[in-house]
Amino acid sequence: MKNSSNETFHLPKLERQPFEPRALKSIVLSSITILSAVFACVPLFSVLIMLIYRGGKRLSFELFYALPPTAFETGGGFGNAILGTLFMVGLAALISVPFGILAAIYLAELGKYNKVAQIARFCAKTMTGLPSILAGVFAYAAVVLIMRNYSAWAGGIALSLLMIPVVMLTAEEAIKMVPQAMKDAAFGMGCTQTQSLVKVILPVAMPGLITGVVLAVARAAGETAPLLFTALFSDYWLRVNEPTASLAVLIYNYSGMPFENQIELAWAASLILVLMVFILNIISRAIGGKKRI
Amino acid sequence: MKMKSLLQVVATGAAVALFVLPAAASEVRLTGSGASFPAPIYTTWFKQFTRANKGIQVNYQAKGSGAGIRDFMNHTVDFAASDAAMKDEEIAKVAEGVQLLPMTAGEIVLAYNLDGVKGLNLPRSVYPGIFLGKIKKWNDPAIVAANPGVTLPDEEITVVTRADSSGTTFVFTKHLCAISPDFESGPGTGKTVNWPSEAKMVKAPKNDGVTATIKQTPGAIGYIEYGFARMSKLEMASLENKEGHFVAPGLEGGQAALANAVIPENMIVWLPDPAGVDSYPMATYTWMMFYKKYDSPEKAEALRKMVIYCLDEGQKIADKAGYIPLPANVVEKVRAASANIQ
Amino acid sequence: MAMKQLSGAEESHSLSRPPSSVDILFDKSFRALTCTFTWATILLLAFIVYKIGRQAIPAVSTYGLGFLTSTTWDVNAHEFGILPEIWGTLYSSFLALFLGGFFGITIAIFLTQDFLPHKLEMILKNIIELLAAIPSVVYGLWGIYVLIPLIRPVADLLHDNLGWIPFFSTSLSGPGMFPAVLVLSIMILPTVAAISQDAFRAIPHKTKEAAFGMGTTRWEAILRVMLPTASGGIFGALVLGFGRALGETMALAMLVGNANEISLSLFAPANTLAALLALNFPEAGELEASVLMYAACVLLLITLLVNIAGAAIISRTGSGGKK
Numbered sequence: 038m039k040n041s042s043n044e045t046f047h048l049p050k051l052e053r054q055p056f057e058p059r060a061l062k063s064i065v066l067s068s069i070t071i072l073s074a075v076f077a078c079v080p081l082f083s084v085l086i087m088l089i090y091r092g093g094k095r096l097s098f099e100l101f102y103a104l105p106p107t108a109f110e111t112g113g114g115f116g117n118a119i120l121g122t123l124f125m126v127g128l129a130a131l132i133s134v135p136f137g138i139l140a141a142i143y144l145a146e147l148g149k150y151n152k153v154a155q156i157a158r159f160c161a162k163t164m165t166g167l168p169s170i171l172a173g174v175f176a177y178a179a180v181v182l183i184m185r186n187y188s189a190w191a192g193g194i195a196l197s198l199l200m201i202p203v204v205m206l207t208a209e210e211a212i213k214m215v216p217q218a219m220k221d222a223a224f225g226m227g228c229t230q231t232q233s234l235v236k237v238i239l240p241v242a243m244p245g246l247i248t249g250v251v252l253a254v255a256r257a258a259g260e261t262a263p264l265l266f267t268a269l270f271s272d273y274w275l276r277v278n279e280p281t282a283s284l285a286v287l288i289y290n291y292s293g294m295p296f297e298n299q300i301e302l303a304w305a306a307s308l309i310l311v312l313m314v315f316i317l318n319i320i321s322r323a324i325g326g327k328k329r330i
Numbered sequence: 331m332k333m334k335s336l337l338q339v340v341a342t343g344a345a346v347a348l349f350v351l352p353a354a355a356s357e358v359r360l361t362g363s364g365a366s367f368p369a370p371i372y373t374t375w376f377k378q379f380t381r382a383n384k385g386i387q388v389n390y391q392a393k394g395s396g397a398g399i400r401d402f403m404n405h406t407v408d409f410a411a412s413d414a415a416m417k418d419e420e421i422a423k424v425a426e427g428v429q430l431l432p433m434t435a436g437e438i439v440l441a442y443n444l445d446g447v448k449g450l451n452l453p454r455s456v457y458p459g460i461f462l463g464k465i466k467k468w469n470d471p472a473i474v475a476a477n478p479g480v481t482l483p484d485e486e487i488t489v490v491t492r493a494d495s496s497g498t499t500f501v502f503t504k505h506l507c508a509i510s511p512d513f514e515s516g517p518g519t520g521k522t523v524n525w526p527s528e529a530k531m532v533k534a535p536k537n538d539g540v541t542a543t544i545k546q547t548p549g550a551i552g553y554i555e556y557g558f559a560r561m562s563k564l565e566m567a568s569l570e571n572k573e574g575h576f577v578a579p580g581l582e583g584g585q586a587a588l589a590n591a592v593i594p595e596n597m598i599v600w601l602p603d604p605a606g607v608d609s610y611p612m613a614t615y616t617w618m619m620f621y622k623k624y625d626s627p628e629k630a631e632a633l634r635k636m637v638i639y640c641l642d643e644g645q646k647i648a649d650k651a652g653y654i655p656l657p658a659n660v661v662e663k664v665r666a667a668s669a670n671i672q
Numbered sequence: 673m674a675m676k677q678l679s680g681a682e683e684s685h686s687l688s689r690p691p692s693s694v695d696i697l698f699d700k701s702f703r704a705l706t707c708t709f710t711w712a713t714i715l716l717l718a719f720i721v722y723k724i725g726r727q728a729i730p731a732v733s734t735y736g737l738g739f740l741t742s743t744t745w746d747v748n749a750h751e752f753g754i755l756p757e758i759w760g761t762l763y764s765s766f767l768a769l770f771l772g773g774f775f776g777i778t779i780a781i782f783l784t785q786d787f788l789p790h791k792l793e794m795i796l797k798n799i800i801e802l803l804a805a806i807p808s809v810v811y812g813l814w815g816i817y818v819l820i821p822l823i824r825p826v827a828d829l830l831h832d833n834l835g836w837i838p839f840f841s842t843s844l845s846g847p848g849m850f851p852a853v854l855v856l857s858i859m860i861l862p863t864v865a866a867i868s869q870d871a872f873r874a875i876p877h878k879t880k881e882a883a884f885g886m887g888t889t890r891w892e893a894i895l896r897v898m899l900p901t902a903s904g905g906i907f908g909a910l911v912l913g914f915g916r917a918l919g920e921t922m923a924l925a926m927l928v929g930n931a932n933e934i935s936l937s938l939f940a941p942a943n944t945l946a947a948l949l950a951l952n953f954p955e956a957g958e959l960e961a962s963v964l965m966y967a968a969c970v971l972l973l974i975t976l977l978v979n980i981a982g983a984a985i986i987s988r989t990g991s992g993g994k995k
Contacts, residue, residue, distance in 0.1 A: 059889050059892070060889055062889070062891060063889040063890050063891040063892070066891045066894075067787070067890065067891070070778055070781055070782050070787070071782065071787065073774075073775060073778045074775075074778050074779045074782035074783075076775075077775035077776075077778065077779055077861060078779070080819075080854075080858050081799075081800065081803050081858060081861065081862070083814070083818060084803065084806060084810065084811065084814050084858070085799070085802075085803065085806075087810075087814055087818065088806060088810060107370075107373050107374040107377045107378075108370035108371070108373065108374050108651060109374060109647070109650070109651070135709075136709050136712065136713075139705055139706045139708075139709040140706065140709040140710045140712070140713050142706045143703075143706035143707055143709065143710040144710065147703055147706055147707070148706075148707065148710065153707075153710055153711065153714070154710060156714055157710045157711070157713045157714050159976060159979060159980065159983075160713050160714050160716075160717040161713055162911050162915065162975070162976075162979040163717060163972055163975045163976040163979065164713075164716075164717055164720075164915075165911065165912055165914075165915025165916065165919070165975070166914070166915040166918040166919045166971065166972065166974070166975030167720070167915075167919055167972065167975075168918075168919040168920075168921050168945075168946040168949055168950070168968070168971065169919065169921060170921055170946070170949050170950045170953060171720075171724065171919075171949070171968050171971075171972075174724065174953070174965075174968075175720050175723050175724060178723045178727075179719070179723060181406055182404055182406065185405060185406060186406065187361065187406060187407075198716075198720070201713070201716070202912075202915070203912060205713065206908050206911065206912060207867055207870075207908065207912070209908070210867065210870075210871065210904060210905040210908040210909075211870060211874065211905075213904055213905075214870075214871060214874035214875070214902075214904070214905055215874070216876050227690055227691060228691070229691045229695050229696060229698070229699035230699055230702075230703065231695075231698055231699040231702040231703070232691070232695065232699070234702075242874075244870060244873065244874075245867075245870040245871075245874060245905075248801065248866050248867060248869075248870050249867075251801055251804075251866075252801065252804050252862075252863055252866060252867070252912075254805075255801065255802075255804040255805035256804060256805075256916075258805055259805055259806065259807035259808065260807075260808075261807070261808075261809070261922065262921060262922070262950060265391070265393050266393075266397075269361065269363060269389070269391040269393075270389070270391040271389050272373065272376075272377055272380075272389060273380075273387055273389070279359060279361075279389075280361050280389050280391065285807060286391075288807050288809055288810075289809060289922075290369075290391075290392065292538070292809050292813070293366075293536050293537065293538040293539075294370060294538070295537075295538070295541070295557065295558045295560075295561030295562050296370070296561060303809075307806065307807055307809075307810050310805060310807060311802055311805045311806055313805075314801075314802060314804075314805035315798070315802050315805075318798055318801055318802065319798070393954055394954025394955045395955060396953075396954055396955035396956050396957060396961075397953070397954045397955070400961075417957075488846075493925065493930035493951050494925075494950075494951035494952065494954070494955070495747070495951065495952045495954070495955035495956065495960075496955060497955070518748050519748070520747055520748040521747065521955050522747050522952065522955075523747075523748065524744075524745075524746050524932075531931075532846050532847060532929065532941070533847075533929060533930040533931065533941070534847065534926070534930075535925045535926060535930070535951055539926060542816055542817075543816075543846065543847070546816065546817070546820070546821070546846070547846055
C-alpha cells in the first residue's frame with residue numbers, strides 16, 4: 038500500500054520478496070515482537086484474572102454503603118474507605134497535578150537549558166525512587182507531628198509526594214514530544230509563550246499528560262505505607278480532621294487476617310480500587326482526549 | 331486547560347463527600363495505634379464499645395508495637411498498644427506518666443506442614459535445636475523417640491521465621507533462651523535476631539506471611555500466634571513444659587500458664603518458662619498504654635469506661651478469638667489500676 | 673491542527689495580532705509560576721532529605737561509612753551494615769529494569785506500530801495502565817501462590833543441570849531473588865509500556881511515512897526512525913520504572929526472602945533497602961529508627977547516582993536526538 042503510487046518511475050521491483058534478507062529480518066523481528074508481547078501479557082493477565090476471580094466473588098452493593106466488619110462479623114463493606122481514598126487521592130491530585138505540570142512546562146519549554154531546570158529534573162528523578170514508606174515517614178514528621186493528629190489532609194500530602202515526580206517527568210516528556218513546527222507556528226502567529234503553551238502545546242500533549250496523571254493516581258491509590266503513617270485507619274465514616282479509612286490500608290489490614298470474611302473483603306477492595314482507576318482513566322480520556330492530533 | 335475541568339470534577343467530588351456526611355456532634359473520639367498481635371480482638375471490642383456507648387468513638391490501627399510507642403511518645407494518639415510493654419527509659423520520657431494495663435494474653439505455637447502427621451510432640455531439647463539448625467531432618471531420632479507410633483518422613487526441615495521485626499519473635503526467643511543455653515549464647519532475645527545459617531531458613535513478613543509460607547512448603551515449621559494457626563487450620567505441635575508434660579496449645583494450657591505469674595505494681599510481667607503441670611510453655615500478656623493525665627476529663631473518663639468494658643464484656647469473647655482471657659485476679663488488679671487514668 | 677485550534681480560540685479577532693499588555697502580564701506571571709514550582713521541586717527534595725537526614729544523624733555519627741561496607745545486621749548487638757541490601761537493591765532493580773524495560777518497550781512497539789487494529793490497541797493500552805493500579809500486596813500474593821510453584825520445577829532443572837553457572841548455584845528456597853525480580857518486572861512493565869506508547873504515538877505520522885517512502889521495511893523504520901525519535905520518552909519511562917523498582921516495598925518484602933546475604937545466585941534469598949525499611953521500621957526503637965533513616969538516605973543517593981550515570985550514558989551515546 039505504501040509503495041503503490043510509483044508507476045511512472047519504473048523501479049525494478051517494488052514488491053518485496055519475502056526471503057530477501059531485509060524483508061526476512063523484518064518478518065523475524067515482527068514474530069519476535071508478537072511472541073514476546075504475548076508472553077509478557079500472560080503474567081499481567083494472570084494477575085488480573087486472579088484479582089477478578091477472587092474479588093468478584095464478593096462484589097455486591099453492600100460493599101459501598103456498609104462499614105468494615107470486625108473479625109467475627111459477617112458481611113460488611115468499606116464505603117468509608119472508598120470515600121477516604123477518593124478524598125485523599127483527590128487531594129493529592131489537586132496538589133501534584135498543577136505542581137507537576139507547571140514544573141514540567143518550565144523543564145521542557147521555558148527553562149530548558151538552564152541549571153535550575155537540570156537540578157530540578159534530577160531531584161524529580163531521585164524522588165521517583167523514594168520508597169513509599171519514606172513518604173509516610175516524612176509526612177509524619179512534617180504534618181502529623183505538627184498538627185498532632187492523624188488526618189486525611191496528612192494522607193493526601195503524603196500521597197502527593199509520590200505523585201509529583203511521576204506527573205512531572207511524564208508531562209515533561211509529553212511536552213517535549215510536541216513537534217517544534219507547531220510551537221513555531223504558534224509563535225509565528227504572535228502568541229506569547231504562555232498562549233502557545235496553553236492553547237497549542239498542552240492540548241497537543243494532553244494524551245501524554247493524562248497517562249502521567251493516571252499512572253500517578255494508580256500508584257498513589259494502591260500505596261499503603263504513606264497512609265499508615267499519616268491517615269491511619271478508621272472504622273467509621275470520613276471526617277477529614279480525624280484518622281481516615283482508605284482502601285489501601287484496608288487491603289493491608291485484612292489481607293493479613295486469618296478470617297475468611299475479611300480476606301474476601303480485601304480482595305473485593307483490590308478489585309474496586311482497580312475499577313476506580315479504570316473509570317478515572319476513561320473519564321479523563323473522554324474529557325481530555327478529544328483534541329487529538 | 332482540560333486538566334482544570336478534570337480537577338474540578340475531583341474537587342467537586344471531594345466537596346460533596348464532605349457535605350454529605352453528618353456533622354460531628356459533641357463526641358469523644360479516641361485514637362489508638364500499636365501492636366498487630368491483638369488487633370483482631372481490639373477492633374472487635376472497640377466497635378462493640380462504640381455501639382454500646384453513644385457519643386464515644388474508638389479507632390485502632392495496628393502498625394506495630396514500636397510504631398505505637400513512637401506515636402504515644404509523640405502524643406499523636408490517645409492510647410497505644412504493645413506486645414513488648416514499654417522500656418523504663420521510654421516511660422521516663424512521657425511527662426504525663428504512663429499507665430500500662432495488660433488487656434489480653436496469647437500463645438505462640440509451632441505450626442508445621444507434614445502430610446498425615448497430627449499432634450506432633452516436640453520435647454524441649456528438640457525445638458530449640460530445630461531453630462538452631464542442629465536438628466535438620468524430620469526423622470531425627472530425638473523427634474521419633476517423642477512420637478511413638480508416628481511415621482516421620484525422611485525430609486529436610488524448612489524453618490520459617492519472621493522477616494519483620496516483631497513482638498512475636500521477642501516472646502518466642504525469650505522462651506528459647508530460657509530453656510536452651512545454646513540459644514542464649516547464640517541468637518539471643520530480640521524483636522529480630524540473627525538466626526543461625528545452619529538451618530534451612532525462610533523468612534516471611536508478618537503472621538500471614540509465615541502462615542502462607544508454611545502452607546506452601548512441605549516439611550516446614552514456624553512460630554505463629556495461636557489464633558492465627560487455629561483460623562488457618564494449621565497443625566500445631568504439643569510442646570514439653572517445665573514439668574516434662576506435653577501440652578497442646580489452647581485455652582487450658584494458656585490459662586494454667588498465666589495462673590503462675592504474679593502481676594507486679596508496674597503491670598509488666600513475662601512468662602518465659604511458666605511452671606505448672608498443665609501450663610503451655612509459650613504464653614504472654616499484651617498491654618495497652620495510657621497517659622496518667624489527660625487534658626480533657628471527658629477523654630479520661632471515656633478511656634476508663636473503655637478499659638472496664640474490655641475487662642467485663644471483652645474477656646468473654648477472648649477464647650473464641652484465639653486469645654486467653656485474663657485470670658480473675660488480674661482483671662481486678664487492672665480494674666483498680668485503671669483509676670490512675672485521669 | 674494547531675492553526676485550527678488557534679483560530680477557534682480567538683474567533684472574533686483577526687488571525688494574528690501582537691500580544692496585548694494583559695497577555696504580556698499574564699505571560700510573565702505564568703512563567704514566574706512555572707519557575708516557582710521548579711524551585712519548589714528542588715526545595716521539596718531538600719526538605720525531605722533534611723527531615724530524614726536529621727533523624728539519621730545519630731546513626732551516621734556512630735557508624736560512619738563502615739555502615740556501607742559491613743554485612744552484619746544485628747539489632748541486639750547494635751551492629752548494623754547494609755552492604756547486602758545495597759547489593760540486593762541494585763541487582764534486583766537492574767534485572768527488573770532489563771526485563772521489564774525490554775518487554776515494556778516491546779509491548780509499546782506492538783501496540784503502536786500497526787500490528788493490531790486501532791480499537792484493540794486502545795483497549796489493551798487501557799488494560800495495561802489499569803495494571804499499574806493493582807496494589808503491591810496483590811502482586812506479592814500472586815507471587816507466593818502462583819509464581820513460585822510455577823517456577824520451582826524450572827529452577828530445580830536449571831540448578832541441577834547448570835549449577836556451575838553462578839546464577840543458578842543454589843537451589844530455590846521459595847522466596848528469593850528470582851521470583852522477586854520477575855514480580856518487580858511485571859510491576860514496572862505497565863509504567864514503561866504506557867509511557868513508551870505515548871512517546872511512539874506522539875511522533876507525527878509524516879515522520880513514519882517519510883521513512884516508508886524511502887523504501888524502508890517496517891523494522892528498519894522502527895529501529896532507525898521511530899525508536900530514536902521516541903528515545904527521550906522511552907528513557908523517561910525507564911527512569912520511572914527504575915525508580916519504582918528501587919522503591920518498591922511490600923511485594924518485595926513478601927518475595928525476596930529477606931536474607932542478609934550477597935549472592936550472584938538468582939535462587940538465593942536476598943534483601944533490598946526498601947524492604948529492610950518497611951519490615952523493620954514499625955517495630956524499631958530509637959537507635960534502630962535512626963539507622964534505618966541512614967539507610968533511606970543511602971537509597972536516595974543511589975537513585976540520584978544511577979540517574980546521573982544514566983543521563984551521562986545517554987548524552988554520550990547521543991541517542992537522545994529528536995526534532
